[in-house]
Amino acid sequence: MKFSVNQQDIQKSLNYCQGVIEKRSTLPILSNVMLSVSNSELTLTATDLDLIFINKIKNIKVDEGGKTTTSSSIMYDIVRKISAGKNITFSALGESKLSLESENSKFNLNCINASEFPLTDENFNQNEFSINSKNLLKLLNKCKFSVSTDETRHYLSGIFLHKTQINEKPYLTAVATDSHRMSISKVKLKNEIDFEPVILPKKTIFQLCSLLDDFDGDVKISNIKTKIKFDLNNSTLISKLIDGKFPNYVQVIPKENQKKLQVSLKSFINSVDRVASVSLDKKDGVKFKLTKDSLDLSVNNTNSGDGKENLNVKFDHDLEISFNSRYLIDVSSQLEGDNIEIYLKDTGSPALIKDPSDFDSIYVVMPMKG
Secondary structure (H helix, E strand, O other): EEEEHHHHHHHHHHHHHHHOOOOOOOOOHEEEEEEEEEOHHHHHHHHEOOOEEEEEEEEEEEOOOOOEEEEEEHHHHHOOOOOOOOOEEEEEOOOOOEEEEEEOEEEEEEEEEEHOOOOOOOOOOOEEEEEEEEHHHHHHHHHHHHOOOOOOOOOOOOEEEEEEEOOOOEEEEEEEEEEEEEEEEEEEEEOOOOOOOOEEHHHHHHHHHHHHHOOOOOEEEEEEEEEEEEEEOEEEEEOOOOOOOOOOHHHHOOOOEEEEEEEHHHHHHHHHHHHHHOOOOOOOOEEEEEOOOEEEEEEEOOEEEEEEEEEEEOOOOOOEEEEEEHHHHHOOOOOOOOOOEEEEEEOOOEEEEEOOOEEEEEEEOOOEEE
């Protein structure tokens, strides 16, 4: 095996591989990335057994085809320290060494035979559909911060992705909740799709988001019972799904919240952030004292002090309610317009948050007691 590749191309590819490979793997082969070369194309593959990432670099100079595996983190560390844009030549020295040369540097890395690398080949082509990469990224970004970190309820530790119908039009809808807050976002699809509901694991979501950030085009999605596959031009991500039943989220969406609070988004985020600064552990609720067109925000912490701030708002009622400041900031930072709308019922009921500039996303936040 011998080939040459541009430093920037392989660095980008190895950077993605780093996100998949587990730092403390018990199997040495899982710390490795597989390099496979044929027909002027280099394919890099990384896996942690739950997630497989495959990336193709095209139009490289190949002197001799072949495949091997070597430490992903060591190779990435070397490649990113080589001058940007330079050519790097890789050549296999027998079965157990890979030489890597560029400019005045030469490295010989230990290898493990590619036949030991765990790969699954499954037929995903039964029910493929396409979605614009930016639409998919938006869905994931609007929901990922609400994913639960509670290991005991594994079915909440991902994003529930499923097909919905509204006015007989097909949508792809994403939902995430940690039972204190919930995000729901949807995107309209061009055609009807055949897609079974799935729960995407957290690691897959973050890996997919970093790929989508750098990609503009259509993503092909297909799933079989326990796995899902995302195809983006030269990259493929195959992931196991979370096994479990996602709760009926529709019944959690407040239906009777008639008290509408409207406030400038920027002022709201900044005010909540400022008054919350007085609380070190961020567990103290931000207290809302609402009267006509006025919002008093306050945080009181027995150990560190208290903070207060007043905002001009649009509101027609009297109400007191407290929220976790982090939840409010997380939701607010995903809104795109100039204003935020919060629909309230009473002190103990969840709030419904909407973005007037995005009718396809809503958020529910539980109040804090006290």
